[in-house]
Amino acid sequence: MSGNIVTYRTGVAAERPGTTRDASVAPNRASRELGLRRSELDLAVHLGRVRTVSDRAGGGWRVPRDEIDRIRAANGFPEGLRSGVRTVGTTEGAALMHMTKARFTRLARLGLLVPVKFYVNRYRAVVWLYLAEELRRFAADERNAALLTGRTAEVLRAQLGEGLDLRPRNWRGRHLGFLLRRAADDPWDRAAAVASLLDAAEVSEVVTDPYERSRLRRFRPVPAAHGSSDSPAAQLAEEIATAADQDEIDWLRSDLAGAVEAARRQCPAPRPALHAVPVQSGSEPVPGETAGPLRPETVAGARRGTELQGPRPAERSRRRSGLFGRLWRRDS
Structure with missing residues (x-):
């Protein structure tokens, strides 16, 4: 990807041994105890500001009790936590950075302001949301002063004129x-x-x-x-x-x-196993075959496994013609 694409590939602390459901709470409970809306908690988890553990019994994730205690004991709670996950749209973001909505949109399309969320409104328009904290930092950085006022550079205006939009x-x-x-x-x-x-x-x-x-x-x-x-x-x-x-x-x-x-x-992907039925007493197994005849359902399973692995090259060209060929390609 280009240099202005943000990927944030950072790790998190692994789940500690011995964590149980008694030592953690469900997301809805955690959001109430941390004074956040559920969507704000989800974003805090994405940003790595709230540590979670896997809910092995029910699926999903939970928040450890000691993590909630740590966050609640931090200076500035809960305002600091809330401000760190506050999101704004174009209008509010432009006001926060003291610029016009048009300039804000240009900076976002150029990839200089990176959205953290989006939703589709009732008019089927995409509404991009940005972290207010990041916008404040961008505006306060002296290296960005030329981008906040004055005329947009010619090369950037040319890119925008060609339809450049790096927000998605x-x-x-x-x-x-x-x-x-x-x-x-x-x-x-x-x-x-x-x-x-x-x-x-x-x-x-x-x-x-x-x-x-x-x-x-x-x-x-x-x-x-x-x-x-x-x-x-x-x-x-x-x-x-x-x-x-x-x-x-x-x-x-x-x-x-x-x-x-x-x-x-x-951890290889699991595959179905073929089980053979022992031969009857007195019969001789045929060289090169299994020790006993396969059950009918096992034979059917083997055939399905062969189909899943795909046809041989000669068969593939025949199967790709016509309606069945199109369906086979779509399902592959």
């Missing part, structure tokens, strides 16, 4: 950083985080093993809801969350291949 790509880079931070301890979680930003066809080309693709689907992060799954808002959100530029796609494909290779070495 910057959001994806930052969101991937969030996902990788949460998945630091599990290699398949990490691989699934990378795969979640790629189109399904791209994932299939990189990960040719169907059992590994199934593993990635199982660990795929649940995206934030933007209306019903088939609504225009959900489709627009899915488009934003999917890599679009070829260099970005190539970068993610390379990362995915490396992540799957690491996951394969550490």
